[in-house]
Amino acid sequence: MNDEGAVTGRRGTRITSGSGRGLRGAGEAAKNAWRRGTGNRMVRRTGLVATMIVVAVGGIFAGLLVAGDTQADVGPFAARFSLTPSVSGDTDVQIPPLGSLGLDSHDGPAHLTVRLDTLDQDRTFALASDANGLAAASQTAAADLRHGVILLVERSIVAGLLGSLLLSALVFRNWRRVLASLGIAAVTLTATGAAAAITFKPSSIEEPTYNGLLANAPAVIGDARRIADQFSEYRDQLQRMVNNISKVYSTFSSLPVYEASPDTIRVLHVSDLHLNPAAWAVISAVVKQYDIDVVVDTGDINDWGSQLESSFADSIGSLDVPYVYVRGNHDSAVTAAAVAAEPNAVVLDNQSVTVAGLRIAGIGDPRFTPDKEADRKGGSVPEQLNASGSQLAATIAAAGTPVDIALVHDPASAGPLNGTVPLVLAGHRHAREVSFMPPVLERPETRLMVGGSTGGAGLRGLEGEEPTPLEMSVLYLDRTPALQAYDEITVGGSGTAEVTIRRHLAAGDAPGEPASPAPSAPDVESASPDPGTQASPLTSRPGVTTSSPRGN
Incomplete structure (x- = not known):
């Protein structure tokens, strides 16, 4: 008999029950070890695949950041195209410093940015001088953009694959894993391109989102298509007027006569040029023909106050007479600096200066309309304008030197100057108005002269049925100095090349009510002149109402 709890094998080997339990435990341990090994291998493989994906995608991003942009011409612009990772996709057209246009062009992980960096001078001049330049540019713009995007896609694929290859080679140092990462990068780029192509929305160009200063463009410019249709007609008409301004002839009939003495000071008041280059030709002609002593500008020489618009002030230096200027609500500090850089220009901002025998004070508009955030600061608009006028009045009073003319942009700033100066010049409203301000006890009367737009209100002047005149x-x-007379010059009129000059005697304006024009002869317009007709100079002789012959 064997002992209890023991078993005798065929060869007499005794195997106790405790030994059996040990064998089974060893088997279970081996099974668990195998399972753990298999699980670890799966974890390692999953981790390796995830690492290769991360390395592949990271390499794509690195490649795009380093070499994933390209440059191409879009019309007269040198544009830069680039791709960046994005959740929503879309396209951003950047027009520095004016802002950008956002287009909901596609979905997917790639965001397209088109930055219009610089204008090519030769292409721009060629476009401006060619009568069909604008039409040709609009027809080729889409093709230029398509060409730029194709170049960008090709470059991005190469840059992405190369970046993935280099990064995976640095991380893995194993050619199989490098090739696998490269394959993952190729699949990722293909999927990205497919997603963008499938979700592409060509109609997005018609519904852009305006950002920055361009946010004001739709409200200010209006229907761009309608303006474009009218612009060619307006441009041709204005060119005829500028060319024929020296052919204006005078008509004298029952007009008040004012004979300027040799020591008379002639001041040309301009305002609201709004980037219209044709204004400079007319200003230059008037300065020469009227023998102007000083030009005063009551603001809004620009539209957006951007750096790109600064060159518009370059024509000031060619006038060869002093140019006194105050900022309008469309002019920025950049605009003022550009004007101040001209050798004959003086920028007034709560200051006064003596020019051509006149003491002139002025202050810039407290607002900057293109910047809506700045417009919300400093109280309501009437409060800002009134405070601006009060500030200038206090400066004049503190100086103790009588001022002959005060300059503000918006007539709403003129109230506090009433009784402080004899004459206030303003603009802003794009419409002429001459009036006396309400009398102040024991103070001299103040005449307020609001000028029209010397630039024909810029592009806004094309929104109506007829272009706004200059x-x-x-x-x-x-030499007192006191205002003796003034001529109102109007250049414009749809369908006619008309120049009108109306003479007013200052003594004929009645205090307490708007000034009315002096009697004038009817406007005169002749038939088109013979091409060989010699020009006769524009004259500043006593009050006339004249019109130029229509140009050929």
Whole structure:
């Protein structure tokens, strides 16, 4: 008999029950070890695949950041195209410093950015001088953009694959894993391109989102297509007027006569040029023909106050007479700096200066309309404008030197100057108005002269059925100095190349009510002149209402 709890094998080997339990435990341990090994291998493989994906995608991003952009011409612009990772996709057209246009062009992980960096001078001049330049540019713009995007896609694929290859080679140092990462990068780029192509929305160009200063463009410019249709007609008409301004002839009939003396001071008041280059040709002609002593500008020489617009002020230096200027609500500090850089220009901002025998004070508009955030600061608009006028009045009073003319942009700033100066010049409203401000006890009367737009209101002037005319005024002051007379010059009129000059005697304006024009002869317009007709100079002789012959 064997002992209890023991078993005798065939060869007499005794195997106790405890030994059996040990064998089974060893088997279970081996099974668990195998399972753990298999699980660890799966974890390692999953981790390796995830690492290769991360390395592949990271390599794509690195490649795109380093070499994933390209440059191409879009019309007269040198544009830079680039791709960046994005959740929503879309396209951003950047027009520095004016802002950008956002287009909901596609979905997917790639965001397209088109930055219009610089204007090519030769292409721009060629476009401006060619009568069909604008039409040709609009027809080729889409093709230029398509070409730029194709170049960008090709470059991005190469840059992404190369970046993935280099990064995976640095991380893995195993050619199989490097090739696997490269394959993952190729699949990722293909999927990204497919997602963008499938979700592409060509109609997005018609519904852009305006950002930055461009956010004001739709409200200010209006229907761009309608304006474009009218612009060619307006441009041709204005060119005829500028070419024929020296052919204006005078008509004298029952007009008040004012004979300027040799010591008369002639002041040309301009305002609201709004980037219209044709204004400079008319201003230059008037300065020469009227023998102007000083030009005063009551603001809004620009539209957006951007750095790109600064060159518009370059024509000031060619006038060869002093140019006194105050900022309008469309002019920025950049605009003022550009004007101040001209050798004959003086920028007034709560200051006064003596020019051509006149003491002139002025202050810039407290607002900057293109910047809506800045417009919300400093109280309501009426409060800002009134405070601006009060500030200038206090400066004049503190100086103790009588001021002959005060300059503000918005007539709403003129109230506090009433009784402080004899004459206030303003603009802003794009419409002429001459009036006396309400009398102040024991103070001299103050005349407020609001000028029209010397730039025809810029692009806004094309929104109506007829283009807004170009308007400016010539003021005649004696050596007192007191205003003796003024001429209102109007250049414009749809369908006619018309120049109108209306003479007013200052003594004929009645205090307490708007000034009315002096009697004038009817406007005169002749038939088109013979091409060989010699020009006769524009004259500043006593009050006339004239029109130029229509150009050929």
